[in-house]
Amino acid sequence: MKIQIIAAALSFSLAACSNTQLNEQLNTSVPAKVQGAVATSAQATDTITLKQIMADPDWFGRAPESWYWGDDSNTVYYQQKQIGNPLRDLYAVKLLKNNETSQVDLSSKHKIADQNGLLNQTRTRKVYTFNGDVFVKTLANDEVKQLTFTSSTERNAVFLTNDNIAYQVGNIFYAHNVQTGQIKELANLKMSEKPTGIQPPKSYLAVEQHKLIDYMALQQRNSELKQTQKERLANENQTIHDTKFYFGKGNRVAHASLSPAGDKLLVSITSAKSSRNKSDIMPNYITKDGVIAAEKVRARVANNRQYQEQLFLLDLATGKQQALRYDNLPGFDDDVLASVKTENFAREGKVYKSEKKARNIHVLQMVNPIKWSDDGQQLALMLEAWDNKTRWLTSVDFVKNELVTQHKLHDDAWINWSFNEFGWLNASSTASLYYLSEESGYSHLYHKELDAKAVKLTSGKFEVSSVTPMLDSQRFIFKANKKHPGIYEIYQVDLAKKLIALTDLGGTNDYTLSPDESKLLIEHSTVTMPPELYVQRLKAGDVAQQITHTVSEQFLALPWTAPSVIAIESSKQKAPIYSKVYFPKNFDKTSEKNRAVMFTHGAGYLQNSHLGWSGYFREFMFHSMLVQQGYVVIDMDYRASAGYGREWRTAIYRHMGKPEVEDMRDGVNWLIENANVDAKRVGTYGGSYGGFLTLMSMFTDPDLFASGSAIRLVSDWAYYNHGYTSNILNTPQDDAIAYERSSPIYFAEGLKKPLLINAPMVDDNVFFEDTVRLVQRLIELEKQDFETAIYPVEPHGFVQPSSWLDEYRRIYKLFENTL
Incomplete structure (x- = not known):
């Protein structure tokens, strides 16, 4: 193995302490409560x-949260958690007053709760919702006017092109004239059949009843007269306005988006039937009333049903309701699972016959999947096939009432749930879109005029995200890991492909652009430093100024020990495996070989060998503690991790747990060759997907680790959710082979070394059932070298410090006793 240190994070102190006895380490006390800020x-x-x-x-x-710019571009707002409870306070930082920071009074919070507010076309007023009511702010004088005072929840407030304001209450859309106060109902989406009016008697008995009983005939006549008068009134009196649109009983609105012109509404309708099976429950044993609660939870992928959405374009002026068909989308009827089904059929001794068939298609689940141009004359939306293989970016032809494909992205594995940003460039002379696509193997930014070929604005082995188009529609700000896979800086690119690095902070950085486009508000962190807020002028080479100190x-x-980020040579593919390695002092000069621990991050598609602060901050601190005692620790971005492009992401398609364990073995071999580690003294642990990989490594490569701890583990992927699992393994109905070779429960016979299972019981993400079934399987296999620790009140992400402490005492004890 070759050693290549790509980057090393700065640490505050690398002084290593001598090893301590197990009981002393477990019981060292600290102040019970935090005193002061x-x-x-x-x-x-x-x-x-x-x-x-x-x-x-x-x-x-307590790091700044939910940070955003004030309207003056010289004030920054952020939330901060209160000490000892989950409540948050809002703070304001005045940049022109030497970063003076003050807490925002609750009485005035409505005036600045406009983080997601929208501007009118002249950029003079802003509309937003606060606590379910609509507010309008005049930017010139900061005057705020409350538009609604209701017990209903108004949402999706926007300015229309005539400067009126529209908002939604349930499935009803309103236009509100701020000057006159008049409220007009634009559309009422009804999930029922359209009334058919007064019907004449049809059955034999009904007809005879009306013949023989004069009272019934009179009632029928009066009803018909009232209906006729009502119809005439609606036709002849302009104050009467019928806005009802009917979509059938048993359906629900999946998406609804109003045109800025207020004349059209795009609606996506799907069945109201839940994909949950009645058996999809989670028992909660510790409840406030002392009674076991059967909590309704998400569906298992094995139970989930296929679904699609039907698109409708509503003309609010004429009341016309037009369905938009999918059959002009390229590949809408492709049998994309033909090879998968052929393999699964063959295993059963059957022959699969492939044929063209319309695929189930729906609006992609993302933030703002439906985008109107500012003038309301153009509409674009992102669609996806239910099988996760194809994504279509389409516009809508309002003359022909049909979808027009602007871009098709197909992936034989699955379309990434990230990198689907798109939008209109509203200042352009011709209608044009920008969008992200992984078609080159990495997420990059593209620009496309509606009747022209797309132009790729960025290129290289890095990933682009968090795109902000600038007001001139010529430039974009974005985040990318261009200079190193684990370093995320902020960049600018224009339509001429001129790329400028705006920041050079290292670590990881997220941003938002100030309203006047003069500055960036940046959340910056490093491996050993939690996030803080910085402000930098929108100028390459400018120095970012820190404005919070939390x-x-x-x-x-x-x-704390700062790990080195190392590119470990892979035995299976050309790309290196980026890994954090924590080295103890004099690791290469010890009298006996070192012991080591491999941490495996969760989520599968997540990056942890980056140079910013990790969501696994407790694990980072735990690793520093282990280093003090002479352990070497490695944390690998195995194949399927985020940050390294499409090929790395999809390497696990139809076989989760095999490529990753191969990478884990490469990591252990690297430690043996380069960090003076004893091959027989390496342990592993991880949670969620990391728990799954702990099981897969110990079951399928039993000599790799001396011991392991699997936390909130997945043991059988058929029991996990549809959205994540079906991307990678398809569905059990179509691809049972993929589920069986990817699920640890099928390989439990391979367990040879000590295993600690830590399982939260109110986990509505990975059900406790996964642990119960695995434990029963291990019992039936007469396995003795495993222990189970359960946590009755914990969800997937532990909350209580006592649970965290108990869990890691057990993990630490496992390593001390076995390594």
Whole structure:
């Protein structure tokens, strides 16, 4: 194995402490409660303890959340968690007053709760909702007017092109004239059959009843007269306005989007029938009334049904309701699973016959999948096939009432749920779109005029995301890991493909552009430093200024270990496996070979070997503690991790757990060859997908690790959700082979080394059932070398410090006893 250190994060102190006894480490005490906003450095020691690590995270800082610009582009707002409870306070930072920071009073919060507000076309007013009511702000004088005072929940407030305001209540759309106060109902979407009016008697008995009983005949006549008068009134009196559109009983609105011109509405309708099976429940044993609760939870992929959505274009002026068909989308009827079904049929001794058949298609599940141009004259939407193989970016031809494909993206594996951003360039002289696509193997930015070929604006082995088009429709701001897979900086590119790096902060960075486009608000972090907010002028080479300081002195004073990010040569493919490696002091000079731990991150498609602050911050601190005691720790971005392009992402298609375990073996071999590690003294642990990989590695490659701990594990993918699992393994009905070779429960016979299973019981993500079934399987296989720890009140992501501490005491004890 070749060693190549790609990047190393800065640390506050790399001083390693001597090894401690197990009981001493488990029981070292820290202050029970955090006193004040931050702990002082006097409280800190050089020893990192489990009890400190697993305490309420308030002890090390409460990072800024939900940050955004004020309208003046010189004020920044952010939320911060209160100490010891889940409530958040809102703060304002005045940039022109030396970053003066103050808490926003609850009484005035409605005036600045406009983070997601929308501007009118002249950019002089903003509309937004607060606590279910609609507010309008005049930007010139900061005057705020409350438009609605109702117990209903108004949402999706927008300006129309005539400067009126539209909003939605349930499935009813309204236009509100701010000047006159008049409210007009634009559309009422009814999930019922259209009334047929007064019907004459039809059955024999009904006809005879009307013949023989004068009262019944009179009632029929009066009803018909009233109906005729009502119809005449609607036709002849302009104050009468019928806005009802009927979509049939048993359906629901999946998406509805109103044109800025207020004249059209795009509606997506699907069945109201739940995909849940009645058996999709989660028992909750610890409840406030002492009674077991059968919580309704998400459907299992094995139970989930196929679905599609029907698109309708509504003309609000004429009341016309036009269905938009999918049959002009290229590939709408392709049998994309033909090879998969052929393989599965053959296993059963059957022959699969492929044929063309319309696929189930729906609006892609993403933020804002339906986009109107500012003038309401153009409409674009992102569609996806239910089988996850094809994505269509379409516009709508309002003359022909049909979808027009602007871009088709097909992937034999699955379309990424990330990198689907798109929108209109409204200042362009001709209608044009921008969008992201992985078609080159990496997410890149494209520009396309409706009647022209798309132009690729960025290129290279890096991923583009978080795109912001600028007002001139000539430039874009975006985030990308261009200079290193684990470093995310902010860039600018124009339609001429001129690319400029705006930041050079290292680590990871997210941003938002100021309203006047003069500055960036940046959330910046490094491996050893939690996120803080910075402001930088929109100018290459400008220095970002830190405006928040929320990390505690106690955290800063502790000797955290900064890992090196290393590109480990793979034995299976050309691309390297980027990994964080935590080295103890003098690791290469120890009298005996070192022991090591491999941490495996969760989510599958997630990146953890980056150079920013990790969501696995407790694990980072745990690794620093292990390093103090002489452990080497490795944290790998195995195949299927995010950040490395489409090929890396889809390497696990139809066989989860095989490529990743191959990468894990390469990681262990690297430690043996380069970090003076004893091959027989390597343990592993991980949660969720990491728990799954702990099982797969210990079941299918039983000599790889000396011990392992699987946390909130997946043991059988047929029991996981549809959205994630069907992307990678298709469905059990179509591809049972993929599920069987990807699920640890089928390989439990291979367990040879000590296994610790840690399972939360109110986990509505990975059900506790996965653990129960696996444990029963291990019992039936007469396996003895495993233990199970359950956590009755914990969800998928543990919350209680006591649970975190108990869990990691057990993991630490496992490694101390087996390595």
